[in-house]
C-alpha cells in the first residue's frame with residue numbers, strides 16, 4: 001500500500017492511504033498563493049486553489065482536475081489569452097501538476113520532520129526529464145529536508161526563484177520525497 005508517492009502520479013494513491021499526510025497537505029493550501037500568468041486576474045487564483053483543495057481532499061483525480069482548470073480558469077478570461085507561451089496546448093495539465101507536486105512536497109517535507117526525519121530520499125522516476133536540474137543533482141540521493149523545504153517556500157510562496165534547486169523544480173518536475181529508509185526500494 002503506497003503511503004508515500006515515489007513520483008507525481010502516485011500522489012492520489014498516497015494521500016488516500018496516508019491520512020496524516022493528507023491532512024497536513026490540506027491544511028497548507030488555503031491562503032497560500034498560486035503565482036504565475038495563468039492564474040493572474042479575476043478569481044483565477046482562488047479557482048485554482050479550490051481545485052487543489054478538492055484534489056487533496058481526494059474528491060477529484062488528475063483528469064478531473066485538468067478539466068476543472070479548463071472550465072473554471074478559461075483562457076479567454078485571462079489578460080494573457082492568445083499568448084502561446086502562457087497558454088500552451090497542455091497548460092491546464094501543467095498548472096495542476098506543478099501545484100500538486102508543490103503542495104504534496106511541502107506537506108511531505110513537514111510530515112517527514114514530524115516523524116523525526118531530518119533527511120529524505122528522492123527516488124528517480126520513470127517520468128522524470130533526464131536533463132532537468134533536479135534529476136541531475138537530487139534524484140537518487142538522500143538530502144537534508146530543511147534546505148529543500150526553505151527553497152520550496154521561497155519559490156512558490158514568495159516567488160523568489162533565485163535559489164538552488166529543490167523539488168519541484170520548474171516546470172515539469174515529477175519528483176517527490178520519501179522517508180530515507182525507503183531508499184532501497186529503488
Ligand SMILES: [Zn+2]
Pocket residue numbers: 128132134135167168169172173174175
Ligand atoms: Zn524533479
